[in-house]
Amino acid sequence: MRSHYCGAIDEALIDQEITLCGWVNRRRDHGGVIFIDLRDRAGVAQVVFDPDLPEVFMTAERVRNEYVLQVRGRVRRRPAGTENADLPTGQVEVLGLSLEILNAAETPPFQLDEDDVGEETRLRYRYIDLRRPQMQRRLQLRARITRELRHYLDEHGFLDIETPMLTKATPEGARDYLVPSRTHPGSFFALPQSPQLFKQLLMMSGMDRYYQIVRCFRDEDLRADRQPEFTQLDMETSFLDENGVMELAEGMIRELFARTLEVALPNPFPRMTYAEAMYRFGSDKPDLRIPLEFVDVTELMREVEFKVFSGPANDPEGRVVVLRLPAGGELSRKEIDDYTAFVARYGARGLAWIKINDIHAGREGLQSPILKFMPDTVVVELLDRSGAQTGDLLFFGADKARIVNDALGALRVRLGHDRGLAERGWRPLWVVDFPMFEYDEKEQRWVSLHHPFTAPSVDRPEQLGDQPGELLSRAYDMVLNGTEIGGGSVRIHQSAMQSAVFELLGIGAGEAQEKFGFLLDALKYGCPPHAGIAFGLDRLVMLMTGSASIRDVMAFPKTQTAACPLTDAPAAVSERQLRELNLRIRRQE
Template sequence: METLNGLKRTHYCGDLRDKNIGEEVVLMGWVQKKRNLGGLVFVDLRDRSGICQIIFDTDVNAEAFAKAEKLGSEFVIAVTGKVSERSSKNPNMPTGDIEIVATELKILNKSETPPIYIKDDDNVSEELRLKYRYLDLRKPSMQNKLMIRSRVANIVRNYLSSNNFFEIETPFLIKPTPEGARDYLVPSRVNEGKFYALPQSPQLFKQLLMVSGMDRYFQIVKCFRDEDLRADRQPEFTQIDCEMSFVEQEDVMSIMEKMVQVMFKEILDVDVTLPLPVMPYAEAMERYGSDKPDTRFGYELTNISDIVANCGFGVFANATKDGMSVRGINIEGKSDAISKKQLSKIEDHAKTYKAKGLAWMRIGANREVTSPIAKFFTEEEMTAILDRMNAKEGDLLLFVADKNSVVFDALGQVRLEVARRLDLLNNSEYKMLWVTEFPLFEEDEETGRMIAKHHPFTSPLDEDLERLDGDDKASLRAKAYDIVINGYEVGGGSVRIFNADVQRKMFSALGMSEEESQEKFGFLLDAFKYGTPPHAGIAFGLDRLTMILTGTNNIKDVIAFPKNQSAVCPMTNAPAVADDAQLEELSIKVDLADKE
């Protein structure tokens, strides 16, 4: 192996153009490909900027040529040479008009045969990619995603700083809290038997910064949640966290949508029209079955409960009782595009979201209906259904009957699944909106008790505030707002409670006693005694934003070293077993006997 021995790189491989012809350059990088043509060796040299062709000619430098013959894939080399016009230009490469005639070659490090190909279309399993992530990240597409992530972070910092936000760090070792997802706990050696938690968000600290008079705060910060994973979720993730004093909901939404506008213009050269549309939560659920609606396509939900309340089809008729409903979507003009087999798979998809089934009707000429349930409806009922669904020849109608939460969830997911199968989701099209007026509370499916929909520091709407200590918690609405892009919630925030008495009422509504509230959140309640300004904030998911800006559907693609679906790092094998000495020092005993 050779060393640099004072040799300095003059250019990146992908930056050279015909304007550089005649210049002496020094390039450094990895061997992407080598071709030996006898007296000439051609090498594609790669670094993070791109690829440049190098020619080793035995007549130019026999020693460099001899070394070049020994090069293998992913060898790390330094090349000195002259930029020349390429005789056979490659229009598919940014550097395709030039090549480097090498006069010197240093082999800085050799490489074994890599376990994965360093190319974008390698078709390697995700687990193998994560195991050899340092090789996976050499691929141009992966490097481009991380470069875009870096640009996004810089845009955020520049924009917020220019709008009088201060970047302030908050602690990672905090007090465990009872709300939200499970905490990651960190044992304290100094305080035996006690634990820190890693923050799920800096929520309380950013509110305390408003109490302290900082007025506008932001932080690009790691957050942690010990929860089950999916394609767009990781146990550790990055938030663009913001808080503002003396503002209302509209102020936060205005300044933050302008930041998104700047981001999309600078990264994608896409013009975002402001102000963004605003849709109340109730409308989003009724129309799309989701509080993060993808509005790039139609297939909106239609309620037919009143029409089928007394029909002969028991599944529909029974579902209209006790607050349940029957709703459908019209897959307009696509009946022939969805086969019986595909329809069965779409039904299976609906069942994963707790639907008991998926009823369907195909609409033929003269609105003739083909469906196994058509016989259960009178002519008047069928006509009313078709009119309500705006059905015409070639349409496919899909229905779910159940309690509203199941109907919304299942049909909302069905419309997305159909759109995917019909290739309607264009990743270069961006539909954005705000969803507002979320419920203040929601029912926990496991315990049946009411919990905070957003978090327990969210303010109710002014007109609902006086009912906070009443019994009808399900009807209360929050001063909460999410920004949605293409069906992804990329940011969520709220106006905060800033009065100690109202905050105590909120804790009480969540089932906390005065003593429990003081024990868990006494520091916040105490702070509210000393003059707290009205304040509000928002947190964007940097990972999710970058995922959209790079056109990928997998959040792991925009995180340098992500975990797999089991929250394991295949590269480092984290988490790992701690040795006995460490556990003893922390007074921890691990007993897995009951788990086996």
């Protein structure tokens, strides 16, 4: 039906007759001459209709925005002074010779060039929202990204292998989406949270190098970078350790950025231990573009009278840190109060501060309600350690280490962006040497920081010891500009070690056999050492397109309540369908 895309016409086609198809982006009637900007996924072309062809001109008069047209015409150079340097097609136009309205359109619920359309409306009419040039560019880049990833992995000997969507419910950190079985009444499939166990089985099957761009499902609370169904690039290799996997994955991301964005990422990526990341930034995914760091003053505050500081400083699980904000003395009391409310979301009970009005005036040059609780020696040491200068502001975090890290870590990022401190560009990072386990106070048991199939840094089960909190894992995360885009680990490949880890996690032999029996059995039949990594494709595309949410790089996402306004899903089903599945809805009273 067409010979060219609208965005592909240029001066090389002058005097040629072409056929275009697309949507009406805009129609303008200039007193006897009608201009139609015709749009498709490649761009916009200007088509001109004049009265010399009365029948064609009359048809053009009926056209409105978002009508679908087929146009035959001759390419010509635009008259001098009417060129549009903002358009790739801006040097030429098409003189319309014939016009067919393929489909009329009602007035859309919003204009495609509107910037303040509510997300609910955008998702309700997603098929219109996706016509917008910025959405088209995002999904086109997404397609190119997946193509480049596949090319790299194919070139490095990986096999693209699919794994099941209907599988067994296994604990992986979030709630499963369950699918009732009609043929096995009372039993359920689960949609996979990841292909973790199947990719390990593929290594045991001798596939050596596997990858898959796969849909995953997690029933969890949503936010800007989470969706109930999402896409990840999953990779697994045999006979490679963590350094081998990291080298492969890093090369892939470096090549991806070079090919799609023409950006040269560092070679190699820097590495940082989990302990260092938490100590300096309060986060295991630090944004290195922001030049603010924690200064730990826990031991300095142990003897001060201010119990807000001395209490956490003398608590083995507590921490006191200071965060210096250059030129932060400009902040008003209202702005400080707003930041206090911000850190409260992360469990902080307050936000102490000191303004440095004059660093050379000693205590007299400082302003803060907490100064009266601190002796001169502590104040002098505090200013020295923090590197404070005149005009700066010191923020303090004092509580359980987890709360301090969460609250001040988030404040660090917020201040960096609010105050224009974040550098431009890309700052990738590997975070390594994660703890193997963490203690869940609510459940009163040890849990895996990553997942229970991650290999510990020790070789023998008896080395797991009686202090699980001090064990490190052979896990690694790739972080980019403060967002974790990929995570992986060396896997446990010996049955005795896997059973020992299950036991430490409170998963007894019977429960382990019930939930993971197929994996434990497979480990007995010659399992190779193996390791892998998975990348969140949606997050990666979100960063590369500069989008604020992964919903803006997915064709048909869900809302933050895991609903689809476009299709009204989830929805009730008929009683007949429920009977076929041997289910009955228990009505809430």
